[in-house]
Amino acid sequence: MDLQYYLQQLVNGICLGGMYALMSVGYSLVYSIMSFSNFAHGGVIMVGAYVGYFALTALNVPFWIAFLLCGVGSGILAIIIERLVYSPLRKRRAPSLYFIISAMGASIFLENFVIATIDGTPRNYPTLFSNSITIGSISLGVDSLLMIVVSAVSLLILMFIIQKTKIGLAIRACAYNEKAGTLMGINSSLVIFVVFLMGGVLAGFAGMLYGMRFIVKPTIGQVTNKSFVAAVFGGLGSLPGAIIGSLLLGIMEIFVASQNSMLRDLFVYALLILVLIIKPSGLMGKVVEDKA
Amino acid sequence: MSWYYIEGILIQSCYTLLIVLGLSILTGYTGMFSFGHAGFVCIGAYVSVLCTMGFGLPYWLALLIAGLTAMVFGAGLGKITLGLKGDYFCIATLGVGEAIRLIFNNLNLNLNIGGKSFILDGAKGIASIPLHTTFPIALVIVVFFLTATALLMKSKHGRNMLAVREDELAAQMCGINTFRSKMLAMCMSALYAGIAGGMLAHYFGYLQPKMFLMTKSTEYTIMVIFGGMGSITGSVLGTVLLCALPELLRAVGDWRLVFYGLAVIVIMIVRPKGLMGGKEITDLKWFKAIVRLFKGKKKEQQPPPDEGEKPGEEAQA
Numbered sequence: 001m002d003l004q005y006y007l008q009q010l011v012n013g014i015c016l017g018g019m020y021a022l023m024s025v026g027y028s029l030v031y032s033i034m035s036f037s038n039f040a041h042g043g044v045i046m047v048g049a050y051v052g053y054f055a056l057t058a059l060n061v062p063f064w065i066a067f068l069l070c071g072v073g074s075g076i077l078a079i080i081i082e083r084l085v086y087s088p089l090r091k092r093r094a095p096s097l098y099f100i101i102s103a104m105g106a107s108i109f110l111e112n113f114v115i116a117t118i119d120g121t122p123r124n125y126p127t128l129f130s131n132s133i134t135i136g137s138i139s140l141g142v143d144s145l146l147m148i149v150v151s152a153v154s155l156l157i158l159m160f161i162i163q164k165t166k167i168g169l170a171i172r173a174c175a176y177n178e179k180a181g182t183l184m185g186i187n188s189s190l191v192i193f194v195v196f197l198m199g200g201v202l203a204g205f206a207g208m209l210y211g212m213r214f215i216v217k218p219t220i221g222q223v224t225n226k227s228f229v230a231a232v233f234g235g236l237g238s239l240p241g242a243i244i245g246s247l248l249l250g251i252m253e254i255f256v257a258s259q260n261s262m263l264r265d266l267f268v269y270a271l272l273i274l275v276l277i278i279k280p281s282g283l284m285g286k287v288v289e290d291k292a
Numbered sequence: 293m294s295w296y297y298i299e300g301i302l303i304q305s306c307y308t309l310l311i312v313l314g315l316s317i318l319t320g321y322t323g324m325f326s327f328g329h330a331g332f333v334c335i336g337a338y339v340s341v342l343c344t345m346g347f348g349l350p351y352w353l354a355l356l357i358a359g360l361t362a363m364v365f366g367a368g369l370g371k372i373t374l375g376l377k378g379d380y381f382c383i384a385t386l387g388v389g390e391a392i393r394l395i396f397n398n399l400n401l402n403l404n405i406g407g408k409s410f411i412l413d414g415a416k417g418i419a420s421i422p423l424h425t426t427f428p429i430a431l432v433i434v435v436f437f438l439t440a441t442a443l444l445m446k447s448k449h450g451r452n453m454l455a456v457r458e459d460e461l462a463a464q465m466c467g468i469n470t471f472r473s474k475m476l477a478m479c480m481s482a483l484y485a486g487i488a489g490g491m492l493a494h495y496f497g498y499l500q501p502k503m504f505l506m507t508k509s510t511e512y513t514i515m516v517i518f519g520g521m522g523s524i525t526g527s528v529l530g531t532v533l534l535c536a537l538p539e540l541l542r543a544v545g546d547w548r549l550v551f552y553g554l555a556v557i558v559i560m561i562v563r564p565k566g567l568m569g570g571k572e573i574t575d576l577k578w579f580k581a582i583v584r585l586f587k588g589k590k591k592e593q594q595p596p597p598d599e600g601e602k603p604g605e606e607a608q609a
Contacts, residue, residue: 035379036379037379037382037383084557085557085560085561088561089560089561092564094560094564096379097325097379097382098560098564100325100379100382101325101513101514101517101556101560102556102557102560102561104327104510104513104514104556105514105553105554105555105556105557105560106553106557107553108507108510108549108552108553108556109550109552109553109554109556109557110553111549111553112546112547112548112549112550112552112553113550113553115546115549116546116547116550225390225506229387232383236379262397262398263398265390265394266391266394266395266397266398269387269388269390269391269394270391272383272384272386272387273384273387273388273391276373276376276380276383276384276387277372277373277384280376280377280380
């Protein structure tokens with residue numbers, strides 16, 4: 001009985017953690033190349049959730065097409081943000097804090113643009129999958145199962161691209177040392193383009209999954225901030241770190257919430273502070289030396 | 293437009309200016325970005341309300357206690373986080389700011405002090421706070437702190453902060469205790485924020501944790517950047533432009549914050565130094581000309597002033 005309860009919570013935690021992972025790899029990818037926390041990512045996720053919502057309700061397309069549309073929409077948005085907001089700063093070699101401020105600006109812009117054009121009321125996705133599967137003694141909703149599968153598959157594809165393809169090699173090289181990478185003939189603009197595209201597409205998927213499970217509203221930044229915490233927890237700039245950090249955070253959050261649901265957000269930020277005090281580079285992040 | 297409405301905007305500008313001034317010491321002069329300043333404001337607000345409503349203390353004493361509490365908290369936070377580099381300091385302040393808000397969100401108090409009951413009900417917050425903050429009081433407080441900030445920046449401590457901002461390593465080499473400078477900046481800015489929090493609470497008449505969201509912290513930082521880092525005039529200008537003007541433009545409704553976000557991006561791209569670019573109003577040529585006009589021609593022979601301090605462009609964190 002007790003074991004079953006914990007297993008159920010564990011599955012819920014993995015489900016939540018998988019969604020966090022989809023979001024946090026976006027933060028981590030950008031951080032690994034450009035060394036700044038891209039707070040506009042939350043806005044991209046939110047727009048993805050809205051694309052999914054309108055695809056399902058207004059266009060009446062089947063789930064898989066809506067899902068792909070989310071990825072495409074968010075991917076394009078991420079690239080537009082990179083071109084319009086970060087690219088001018090990049091050319092000027094501005095310090096990373098200017099990027100953060102711009103990212104905050106972009107996030108405020110996106111959030112309020114959605115409020116102004118659509119409206120601020122939370123919306124529910126139409127119910128797509130209501131049945132659930134029972135494995136042993138654990139019941140698992142099809143939507144939860146889908147969340148886990150989709151997260152796992154997308155993350156595996158991402159890891160494959162990073163580890164096995166030529167552009168992946170370029171990304172890894174730039175993450176290690178962008179200047180040296182450029183000297184070796186890597187087109188760093190292309191690398192940044194691909195990084196934002198991949199982060200954006202995954203953000204779109206995450207937005208759709210989030211919308212399916214919870215609700216869509218312009219201020220889902222509360223959730224995306226948590227995925228950012230997951231990225232810091234795993235070590236900013238490290239992809240495996242982001243994934244492991246997200247899963248751990250998801251599981252821990254669910255367990256804390258099952259004890260006292262009021263404390264779940266507080267727990268997440270307390271964890272963030274704790275990580276920064278004890279080991280700022282996180283679980284798997286590379287140690288940044290101060291080059292002053 | 294009624295005076296009541298205008299007065300409201302002015303009071304809001306005043307306490308926001310106080311927060312921004314504090315943040316200007318931390319961000320503009322010392323080069324450390326905080327995304328959790330709303331947390332200090334939150335502490336100040338709740339402590340001041342506890343003082344006036346719970347303990348029945350006078351308003352000014354409540355403000356002072358609120359400021360000092362926030363300052364002590366800031367010192368503790370500084371002790372832990374000031375060693376962190378660049379981005380990680382930002383992230384830490386972000387986490388702390390949110391954590392403070394969430395603590396108040398979950399806090400339920402039902403105190404009974406000397407027959408008076410004081411109820412703090414989590415997310416619902418506190419209602420019917422006495423309205424003590426009037427425009428003259430707010431103005432006096434702000435002018436006082438404005439002067440204090442200007443004096444601080446002219447002092448040795450202020451110069452040390454500037455040195456830390458420009459190059460921490462070099463400052464250390466010159467024998468500046470950089471940790472102490474950063475700590476001082478942190479404490480000062482927390483003090484300002486705490487007092488402003490008290491003013492805010494006694495202006496609105498109610499308190500809810502959701503008044504101190506992370507976006508608020510971001511807005512304060514943006515005001516500092518918008519006005520220009522390392523300039524008190526810039527902070528004033530940034531606050532007035534970004535705080536009062538949008539209030540007057542309520543007609544555009546939801547689009548207000550859209551333009552706000554856009555303005556931030558544009559200023560980062562077009563004029564990253566901010567409006568004042570690290571200069572004070574006293575550094576400007578036309579201001580000097582006006583001063584000379586008033587003082588007569590005695591000062592005509594003055595040698596041309598040097599360019600003053602280097603503008604705070606592209607300051608390192």
